[in-house]
Amino acid sequence: MSARSTAVMTAVDERAGVAPRVRAALRAATRADAPALHALVHAHQAEGHLLPRGLDELTARAPRFLLAERDGRLVACAELAPLGQGTAEVRSLVVDRQARDEGLGRQLVTALERRARLDGYARLCAFTHEPGYFVRLGFSIVPHTWVPEKIATDCHGCPLFRSCGQHAVMLPIVARA
Secondary structure (H helix, E strand, C coil): CCHHHHHHHHHHHHHHCCCCCCCCEEEECCHHHHHHHHHHHHHHHHHCCCCCCCHHHHHHHHHHEEEEEECCEEEEEEEEEEEECCEEEEEEEEECHHHCCCCHHHHHHHHHHHHHHHCCCCEEEEEECCHHHHHHCCCEEECHHHCHHHHHHHHCCCCCCCCCCCEEEEEECCCCC
């Protein structure tokens, strides 16, 4: 791992209050990463926590993703998806089974929060089957109606609309002085 990657990970670790057991390098995804992103997301759809994402969609949206790599292998990812009106969403947060419980998800969410702040968003949201995970990261469970942009963008066209079982969570983004 390069000195720059180590410095980035150390800063993220300190911000998240986590010392992962094994380091992974965080970096922005490129369109060339889309096949690996697709494989990781697809492999975890069976758990029932992710909506299907096609390769074409992931290729187009790859620059919105952050990746965690270890030994040249993708082990985690998350997308910062703009919803409008000052709200961005954490989407497709996936950590490979063999890399779970190491703080990688927390690191990705913390880095996405930082990116959202720099991009001028006032709120970060997620829709999840595991709201407790996000609550531990500072999010609050909110009514779905508090995120009308998400409902209009994704939910209305979803076959599970009104029966998906996901919880909306929200984190106000506080500007750092």
